[in-house]
Amino acid sequence: MTDLILGITISIVAGVISSYLFLMYFLKRKRVKIEISPHVSKVIFEGEVNYFFKFVNKTNSEIFDIRIEPTFYKQVGGVGGMNIQGKDIVLKDNFISYIPCKKKSDTNSLHAMRVRTSEDIESNWSDTSSYIRLTVIAKHSLSGFTNIFVQDFYCKDVITTKRFKSGDDLGVA
Known part of the structure; x- marks a missing residue:
């Protein structure tokens, strides 16, 4: 017993x-691993000025249900102090259903994504207390775990007229 x-x-x-x-x-x-570029690329695309944000899937697997949410924040006066007011920046495509992982056979770098807006974010950026927060939310294809990635852009100096480099490189040239 x-x-x-x-x-x-x-x-x-x-x-x-x-x-x-x-x-x-x-x-x-x-878990999902995403890297977001610290630059915003200002490019004339389809006859109008567009601002591009870039991020790369660094996960060893596919990711899905990707939501991209850029928000413009600025300080506003409140009773007894300052508050932050957010205004969404409208993207041309703010939802991507699927991003593959990096593969040697992929010559088009499909794991690296660029999203764009045609809003004039430079004119909305009125003072030094304002900033843009880019939030990327994605699910891992095998585990289903969701992760959130955030990149804050604190000054207009991050906006450049250079184009993003191809592939994993988050820089501009």
Whole structure:
């Protein structure tokens, strides 16, 4: 009888430990990894001025349900102090259903995405307390875990007339 209880206890403890190790080591690695460029590229595209944001899927797997939300924040006076007021920047495409992972056979760098807006963000950027926050929300294709990535642009100096480099490079040239 004691051997039976000891066997059951050992089985339960081994199951709990193996489940913990699975969750901590396997699933923890199955998270979305995205890098966002610190630049905003101002380019004439389709006859109008557009501002491009770039981000790259650094995950070893596909990601899906990607939402991109740029927001312009500026300080406004409130009773007893300052508050932040947000205004959404409308993108041409703010939802991407699927982005593949990086592959050697991919000559078009489909894992690197550029999104654009035709709003004149330079004229809306009126003072030094204003900034733009780009938020990218994505799900991992295997685990289903969602991660949120944020890049803040604090001054107009991040806007450049140079174009983004191709592939993983987040720089401009």
